[in-house]
Amino acid sequence: MTTTAVPDPDGYTLTGGKAWIACATTADVYCVIARTGEGAGPLGLSALLVPADTPGVRVEPVALTAPRPFAHLHFDGVRLPADALLGRAGGGFPIAMEVLDRFRMTVGAAALGFARRAADAALTHARRRRIYGGRLLDLATTRAALADVEVKLNAAALLVARAAWEADRDNGRYPRYSSAAKLYATEAAQEIVDTCVQLHGAAGLVSGSLPERLYRQIRSLRVYEGASEVQRAIIAGSLDVRRAEQSHDQYADVPEPLEDQRC
Ligand SMILES: Cc1cc2nc3c(=O)[nH]c(=O)nc-3n(C[C@H](O)[C@H](O)[C@H](O)COP(=O)(O)OP(=O)(O)OC[C@H]3O[C@@H](n4cnc5c(N)ncnc54)[C@H](O)[C@@H]3O)c2cc1C
16 A cells, blocks of 8 residues: 555645556546555545546556456556545545455355356256267266255355345445355355366367356456455454354353263
8 A cells, every 4th residue: 555645735646556456447437545644554545536537647457367457557646636535534444445345245246157157068068968878967976066066056146145135234244244255156166167177178178168268267256356365364353252152151061071972
């Protein structure tokens, strides 16, 4: 967070840059969190709306494994009016966190979409592919793989729906569910797409084929909007220790099993 927006009576001067920005080559307006200095650390950050055609804004497209409109943004003394401020001065950090909290479940939903596409392709291919005088679908290993895919799809869909439901209830507890949805759905989608490639055999590795394109598309979802490791850290930090202890202590008078009975 080294990008600065130095305030003056007419507005702000924005200097610095942002890396790996989604839709940066297509957006008309960027929301930029910059250091405005109202307080220390996160208390000194503000959210600013920056039209893409403002003088001093430079867009540097980045080519990823799967083509999408990503870019680095460079701000070279960009002049912004006072009303570019979104929310209050020094209030940018909660806005950034709220956006991340909400968007994580949507990344989970996107992963689910990729995974469903892969699952449909895998099942269709397994039915049509003739092998050993029968169908690929008739092999027990194929059926087991497709059963695992189905279970993962259902689990991911339910976690995404749970997160959206918690967000709609607006009780402030949804971020942990949003992280859980993002973590599980993106990891499961990666596995499902991999299964799709595997069941297609060599055909799934052909450049431009559906399995190959899904394989490249799905990978970045486990990194952006917070990598899987970061989601685990968030979930671990949100565990309800008080509820666990109360529940545990409720059964404190139940004798512990004898050592030799434990397994
Ligand atoms: C396709 C794409 C789109 C993006 N869009 C945007 C965007 O629109 N706006 C935006 O601001 N950013 C965007 N990003 C940036 C994205 O949020 C970061 O890439 C992501 O948070 C990981 O940060 P990093 O790349 O700096 O990797 P690093 O922070 O260097 O992390 C590298 C790896 O280290 C591990 N790691 C990192 N932190 C921890 C931790 N605390 N505990 C354990 N392990 C850890 C993880 O395995 C992680 O993948 C985008 C990135 C990509 C790839």
